[in-house]
Amino acid sequence: MTVQQIMTTRIVTVDLDTKLAVVKEIFDKQKFHHLLVVESGKLFGVISDRDLLKTLSPNLGTMAETVKDAACLNKRAHQIMTRKPVTIHPDAAIIDAVSLFNSHNISCIPVVDNDFIPLGIISWRDLLKALAPRL
Numbered sequence: 001m002t003v004q005q006i007m008t009t010r011i012v013t014v015d016l017d018t019k020l021a022v023v024k025e026i027f028d029k030q031k032f033h034h035l036l037v038v039e040s041g042k043l044f045g046v047i048s049d050r051d052l053l054k055t056l057s058p059n060l061g062t063m064a065e066t067v068k069d070a071a072c073l074n075k076r077a078h079q080i081m082t083r084k085p086v087t088i089h090p091d092a093a094i095i096d097a098v099s100l101f102n103s104h105n106i107s108c109i110p111v112v113d114n115d116f117i118p119l120g121i122i123s124w125r126d127l128l129k130a131l132a133p134r135l
Contacts (some may be wrong), residue, residue, distance in 0.1 A: 007119070007125070007126065014035050017077065034084070042116045043112055044078075046108065087116070089114075089121055
């Protein structure tokens with residue numbers, strides 16, 4: 001079984017200069033945990049919902065919110081993204097993805113072609129769903 005057979009092809013991308021207000025809105029409306037950051041169609045980074053939560057003030061949307069709290073939404077994607085993310089090719093074997101998850105502290109692996117253009121994403125949940133019927 002290859003990565004291409006289990007990867008999620010519905011990916012959402014943002015640009016390097018996308019404001020965190022937009023990133024937050026995407027995560028608030030969607031049911032996924034990772035955004036790919038691209039420039040000219042090529043992958044430059046990954047933002048997880050946890051990366052965003054670490055950046056945002058806990059006072060946002062509360063009576064205690066200050067101008068400084070709200071200003072964090074003006075930061076840009078490139079300021080919080082993981083640069084040079086671990087990636088995998090769609091033709092790689094699933095065991096290669098398992099190895100990457102085990103050797104790096106990551107929760108997703110972008111699937112890219114030879115030109116570093118994102119084709120999909122694989123999470124450890126995708127691996128579990130694919131492997132569970134075989135156990």
